[in-house]
Amino acid sequence: MKNYTLKHLQELESESIFILREVAAQFEKPVLLFSGGKDSIIVSHLARKAFWPAKIPFPLLHIDTGHNFPETIEYRDWWANEINATVIVKYVQDSIDKGRAVEEKGIHASRNVLQTVTLLDAIEELKTDCAIGGARRDEEKARAKERFFSHRDEFGQWDPKNQRPELWNLFNGKKNMGEHFRAFPISNWTEMDVWQYILAENIPLPKIYFSHKRKVFQRDGQWLADFDFMVKKPTEIVEEKIIRFRTIGDITCTGAVESTASTLEEVVQEVAASRTTERGTRADDKRSEAAMEDRKKAGYF
Amino acid sequence: MPEHQTSNINDQTSGYLEMDLLRFTTAGSVDDGKSTLIGRLLYDSKSIFEDQYEAVKASSEQRGEEYVNLALLTDGLRAEREQGITIDVAYRYFATPKRKFIIADTPGHIQYTRNMVTGASTANLAIVLIDARKGVIEQTMRHAFIASLLKIPHIVVCINKMDLVEYKQEVFESIKKDFEAFASKLDSIDINFIPISALNGDNVVDRSKNMDWYEGPTLLYQLENIHIASDHNHIDCRFPVQYVIRPMSNEYHDYRGFAGRVAGGVFQKGDKVVVLPSGFSTKIKSIDTFGGELEEAFSPMSVTITLEDEIDISRGDMIVRENNQPQISQDIDLMICWFNARPLQVGGKYMLKHTSRDARCMVKEVAYKMDINTLHRIEDDKTLQMNDIGRIKIRTTVPLFFDEYRTNRFTGSLILIDEATNETMGAGMIV
Numbered sequence: 001m002k003n004y005t006l007k008h009l010q011e012l013e014s015e016s017i018f019i020l021r022e023v024a025a026q027f028e029k030p031v032l033l034f035s036g037g038k039d040s041i042i043v044s045h046l047a048r049k050a051f052w053p054a055k056i057p058f059p060l061l062h063i064d065t066g067h068n069f070p071e072t073i074e075y076r077d078w079w080a081n082e083i084n085a086t087v088i089v090k091y092v093q094d095s096i097d098k099g100r101a102v103e104e105k106g107i108h109a110s111r112n113v114l115q116t117v118t119l120l121d122a123i124e125e126l127k128t129d130c131a132i133g134g135a136r137r138d139e140e141k142a143r144a145k146e147r148f149f150s151h152r153d154e155f156g157q158w159d160p161k162n163q164r165p166e167l168w169n170l171f172n173g174k175k176n177m178g179e180h181f182r183a184f185p186i187s188n189w190t191e192m193d194v195w196q197y198i199l200a201e202n203i204p205l206p207k208i209y210f211s212h213k214r215k216v217f218q219r220d221g222q223w224l225a226d227f228d229f230m231v232k233k234p235t236e237i238v239e240e241k242i243i244r245f246r247t248i249g250d251i252t253c254t255g256a257v258e259s260t261a262s263t264l265e266e267v268v269q270e271v272a273a274s275r276t277t278e279r280g281t282r283a284d285d286k287r288s289e290a291a292m293e294d295r296k297k298a299g300y301f
Numbered sequence: 302m303p304e305h306q307t308s309n310i311n312d313q314t315s316g317y318l319e320m321d322l323l324r325f326t327t328a329g330s331v332d333d334g335k336s337t338l339i340g341r342l343l344y345d346s347k348s349i350f351e352d353q354y355e356a357v358k359a360s361s362e363q364r365g366e367e368y369v370n371l372a373l374l375t376d377g378l379r380a381e382r383e384q385g386i387t388i389d390v391a392y393r394y395f396a397t398p399k400r401k402f403i404i405a406d407t408p409g410h411i412q413y414t415r416n417m418v419t420g421a422s423t424a425n426l427a428i429v430l431i432d433a434r435k436g437v438i439e440q441t442m443r444h445a446f447i448a449s450l451l452k453i454p455h456i457v458v459c460i461n462k463m464d465l466v467e468y469k470q471e472v473f474e475s476i477k478k479d480f481e482a483f484a485s486k487l488d489s490i491d492i493n494f495i496p497i498s499a500l501n502g503d504n505v506v507d508r509s510k511n512m513d514w515y516e517g518p519t520l521l522y523q524l525e526n527i528h529i530a531s532d533h534n535h536i537d538c539r540f541p542v543q544y545v546i547r548p549m550s551n552e553y554h555d556y557r558g559f560a561g562r563v564a565g566g567v568f569q570k571g572d573k574v575v576v577l578p579s580g581f582s583t584k585i586k587s588i589d590t591f592g593g594e595l596e597e598a599f600s601p602m603s604v605t606i607t608l609e610d611e612i613d614i615s616r617g618d619m620i621v622r623e624n625n626q627p628q629i630s631q632d633i634d635l636m637i638c639w640f641n642a643r644p645l646q647v648g649g650k651y652m653l654k655h656t657s658r659d660a661r662c663m664v665k666e667v668a669y670k671m672d673i674n675t676l677h678r679i680e681d682d683k684t685l686q687m688n689d690i691g692r693i694k695i696r697t698t699v700p701l702f703f704d705e706y707r708t709n710r711f712t713g714s715l716i717l718i719d720e721a722t723n724e725t726m727g728a729g730m731i732v
Contacts, residue, residue: 008322049591
């Protein structure tokens with residue numbers, strides 16, 4: 001008899017496509033949260049596969065902190081066109097101007113937390129009933145407890161101790177007015193799976209994932225990119241380094257690593273040999289042991 | 302168009318693409334060494350990263366603990382760390398050159414039966430931990446029963462803390478005998494026994510030097526090599542329609558594709574099929590994916606099927622083979638695990654999800670409740686409270702197309718949902 005088994009990346013792909021179709025079937029106005037990072041790129045790539053030959057039946061939503069790498073924005077518009085998807089952009093700056101959010105002060109100031117305000121406002125304005133995200137359970141310990149279909153109350157809050165059980169492939173997306181869901185189709189993928197899949201599928205990525213020369217300064221053992229809005233201590237000296245980014249987020253809290261990996265193959269090799277996690281380069285997770293749990297409870301991605 | 306970096310090599314011959322996937326579950330309570338075992342598997346397979354280890358080490362020191370507490374790696378929520386217990390199912394990932402593993406790490410105490418059931422629902426294998434000093438206890442039987450009820454195809458019984466019984470073969474053999482006696486009451490499953498010490502690493506990843514008498518595989522070897530190809534049903538063709546794809550574009554003007562995940566059997570292009578509930582017969586015209594047409598599709602592949610004839614088909618319908626059809630009925634017998642603080646109401650109405658079909662149902666009766674520690678049927682108290690498991694009868698508003706859970710986990714399972722709060726109330730296995 002033939003061997004009817006899937007390789008693990010095929011099985012993960014099949015699971016993610018199933019989740020994406022389930023979202024389209026169970027919800028009226030989903031959006032796909034798109035940051036320009038590799039995880040949201042993968043989710044949009046999977047969405048293209050899930051609904052082909054039809055268009056992806058929901059728009060991409062980008063919450064722009066105003067502190068995005070220009071390469072990310074350029075990539076976003078190119079990729080959306082490539083996969084024939086609609087993009088909606090909402091700006092954290094607008095939330096600040098309207099007095100809905102207050103800019104943080106000091107050298108650790110970041111708009112990372114403020115994104116939650118803009119995101120929840122956008123969800124309300126667009127009447128979004130499900131926001132699809134690229135979070136993975138292997139990233140962070142609070143995310144390890146996340147469901148594929150994750151319920152949010154009318155305040156956008158996550159209640160981790162009272163989550164709906166998820167069994168087999170039965171997903172309960174039922175909700176009352178004003179509530180919404182977050183769906184995480186690549187929950188079961190690891191960082192390595194993502195990179196191997198990008199390699200196998202030959203998915204184009206923003207340039208800043210690859211080695212390049214950049215003006216950076218060191219803080220808490222991390223290399224941060226130097227932009228004019230970055231507040232530096234007098235001791236923090238800007239120098240030029242050959243670096244790349246392992247994750248793509250807000251400039252103020254995304255650390256770079258020194259690397260000469262300039263092709264996908266080299267990046268995969270580097271990830272395979274790495275002894276630290278990619279979230280280790282994220283200052284937003286280092287605020288406290290439960291930093292991610294607290295942000296997620298408030299409605300973060 | 303900006304230059305975005307892509308790879309020139311499409312198909313790497315690296316081993317990573319040749320790995321398959323094993324999902325397993327572990328159940329355990331405080332002190333039985335479950336966290337240590339998982340920590341050991343992750344640590345010895347080099348799946349713990351330095352920053353994770355450093356973070357755990359720092360927390361351990363701050364809490365005044367003498368050793369690096371690997372349980373802090375698996376306990377993700379603030380409340381879990383504070384109380385030192387696992388409350389919810391946590392998923393962990395590791396890989397060896399042979400396989401990728403997903404661990405559903407669940408708490409083992411009776412009040413968390415629902416979490417164990419959840420973790421078990423997608424697992425190919427269950428690890429049941431026994432403390433060598435205590436032998437088979439109630440909790441062991443509970444874990445084994447849940448594994449058997451949820452039809453996890455393989456069980457590995459790890460007799461742990463062998464170091465504390467001087468690595469004696471008699472202790473191992475006697476516990477094995479006790480477990481086998483009990484397991485004979487369970488539905489036949491593949492059971493293996495391994496004597497280990499999670500703390501010292503005996504027979505976890507490396508062979509123990511302290512137990513020459515044991516000639517079987519180590520735990521990791523077992524996990525890497527257990528045969529999982531036959532865990533899916535490849536005989537009874539079942540394709541629940543999940544979503545209808547209609548591109549409405551010039552290029553695909555008349556395209557109507559039925560998207561879904563194969564729940565059983567092998568579908569081939571040209572197969573004669575029947576669509577339920579309409580009963581219309583037709584043939585498979587194509588099996589489509591973004592990457593191109595396929596000759597055949599099997600469980601658990603996500604594909605899109607097009608048919609030769611134009612038939613009205615929507616989500617919740619099922620494509621099957623003419624000479625191999627599921628049961629069709631509105632009266633269904635279930636084993637159910639109850640998840641909610643509000644007990645199951647006989648005569649109560651619930652929403653129901655089964656494959657891609659939504660329906661409503663009424664609970665007709667509770668036949669009996671299980672004592673999940675002894676496997677006895679309780680016939681005088683039929684109230685199903687949270688974490689209880691029992692046998693019930695329901696009547697649905699529309700017919701369901703189903704198989705017994707024992708022959709197909711996808712077409713044999715359903716969940717009940719509260720009509721007011723939308724909470725998932727129970728998980729049912731059709732008998």
